Amino acid sequence: xxxxxxxxxxxxxxxxxxxxxxxxxxxxxxxxxxxxxxxxxxxxxxxxxxxxxxxxxxxxxxxxxxxxxxxxxxxxxxxxxxxxxxxxxxxxxxxxxxxxxxxxxxxxxxxxxxxxxxxxxxxxxxxxxxxxxxxxxxxxxxxxxxxxxxxxxxxxxxxxxxxxxxxxxxxxxxxxxxxxxxxxxxxxxxxxxxxxxxxxxxxxxxxxxxxxxxxxxxxxxxxxxxxxxxxxxxxxxxxxxxxxxxxxxxxxxxxxxxxxxxxxxxxxxxxxxxxxxxxxxxxxxxxxxxxxxxxxxxxxxxxxxxxxxxxxxxxxxxxxxxxxxxxxxxxxxxxxxxxxxxxx
Numbered sequence: 001x002x003x004x005x006x007x008x009x010x011x012x013x014x015x016x017x018x019x020x021x022x023x024x025x026x027x028x029x030x031x032x033x034x035x036x037x038x039x040x041x042x043x044x045x046x047x048x049x050x051x052x053x054x055x056x057x058x059x060x061x062x063x064x065x066x067x068x069x070x071x072x073x074x075x076x077x078x079x080x081x082x083x084x085x086x087x088x089x090x091x092x093x094x095x096x097x098x099x100x101x102x103x104x105x106x107x108x109x110x111x112x113x114x115x116x117x118x119x120x121x122x123x124x125x126x127x128x129x130x131x132x133x134x135x136x137x138x139x140x141x142x143x144x145x146x147x148x149x150x151x152x153x154x155x156x157x158x159x160x161x162x163x164x165x166x167x168x169x170x171x172x173x174x175x176x177x178x179x180x181x182x183x184x185x186x187x188x189x190x191x192x193x194x195x196x197x198x199x200x201x202x203x204x205x206x207x208x209x210x211x212x213x214x215x216x217x218x219x220x221x222x223x224x225x226x227x228x229x230x231x232x233x234x235x236x237x238x239x240x241x242x243x244x245x246x247x248x249x250x251x252x253x254x255x256x257x258x259x260x261x262x263x264x265x266x267x268x269x270x271x272x273x274x275x276x277x278x279x280x281x282x283x284x285x286x287x288x289x290x291x292x293x294x295x296x297x298x299x300x301x302x303x304x305x306x307x308x309x310x311x312x313x314x315x316x317x318x319x320x321x322x323x324x325x326x327x328x329x330x331x332x333x334x335x336x337x338x339x340x341x342x343x344x
Contacts, residue, residue: 013071020064027056050160062112065153068146069116106161113154120147137296144289151282158275165271167257172264175216180270183252184219187266188212190259199234207231211256211266215245229256250274 031053035046120143127139166180170187189212196205209229215222225243232238245252253271260266 013067017064017067017071020060020067024057024060024064027060028053031056061153062109065112065116065150069119106157109157109161110154113150113157117147117150117154120150134296134300138293138300141289141293141296144292145286146289148282148285148287148289151278151285153282155276155279155282158278159273162275163271163273165269167267167269169265169267170213172266181272182218183222183270183272184216185254185268185270186214186216187264187268188214188224190261190264190266192261196234202233205232205234207233209259209261211259213254213268215252215254225254227254227256229259249277251276 031048035048038044038046124140124143124147127136127143131139164181168180170185172187172190175184175186190209191212192207192209194202194204194206195208199205207230210226211229212224212226214224223245225245227243228241230239230241240255240257243252243254245254251273253269253273255269257267257269
């Protein structure tokens with residue numbers, strides 16, 4: 001079969017990836033604009049959350065990840081390599097059925113992202129090994145961006161599907177009897193005060209309560225923190241601050257839901273988000289890749305092009321300077337002619 005008749009070419013897979021990305025973007029844009037249009041034409045408040053977006057974006061996202069993986073491997077695929085890659089891909093998909101996660105969506109998502117990660121890392125290694133100079137630097141920068149995108153996707157999938165959240169009532173000075181995963185909270189104190197200018201019958205516009213607490217993981221002290229529960233009399237609402245403890249493998253979020261100062265009770269909301277660091281690492285990798293790519297492209301500009309570009313700029317400046325001089329000469333001639341007419 002001729003090369004031009006092969007379906008899986010680099011050009012075709014890139015085109016397919018672009019089409020899938022445009023489809024995914026269109027779904028997200030429609031979901032974002034729908035509440036706005038409904039409010040404009042009907043006056044009805046409409047909110048679309050993850051229950052709307054997830055089912056509609058799941059298939060395009062999965063196809064996009066697979067297409068990107070094929071796109072990364074297409075240049076270096078041989079018959080043997082293709083068989084090994086296909087076998088590895090189907091083994092991972094099969095393993096997804098028995099994956100130690102709580103839901104099938106998470107298992108399938110991880111099973112799809114892992115081959116793309118393997119392909120990207122393999123492409124980085126081949127680029128560093130086989131290419132030199134400009135093409136190596138450019139390739140490494142582009143693949144670093146791809147790696148960052150996959151890390152972001154992996155972080156979003158893992159953190160959104162494996163997060164644990166719960167709430168419990170804690171007494172001041174006592175260790176909580178309710179653990180969220182392995183974490184427990186001990187309330188140390190509550191301090192309240194008024195803040196802001198006087199408002200109607202109140203001494204101030206808001207009433208703030210600061211809650212100080214200790215955090216324990218498997219009954220071992222981890223850290224201390226504080227959050228605020230704020231009652232805004234002016235706007236007639238309450239809101240809170242959130243404590244965030246960032247660890248190597250997970251992040252802990254704590255916020256008060258309600259409190260009873262008289263009896264020293266606080267209803268605390270606790271959320272644990274594992275593997276969210278993949279998201280931050282992915283963002284940093286994308287930023288590094290984009291910056292590196294810009295530097296590589298800038299340095300690759302040939303001296304002759306820079307000289308030509310500089311010459312074009314000088315020609316443009318000279319053109320406007322000459323035009324300005326001509327205009328000034330014409331104005332001076334008109335002014336002199338007017339003065340002559342006035343003398344006569």
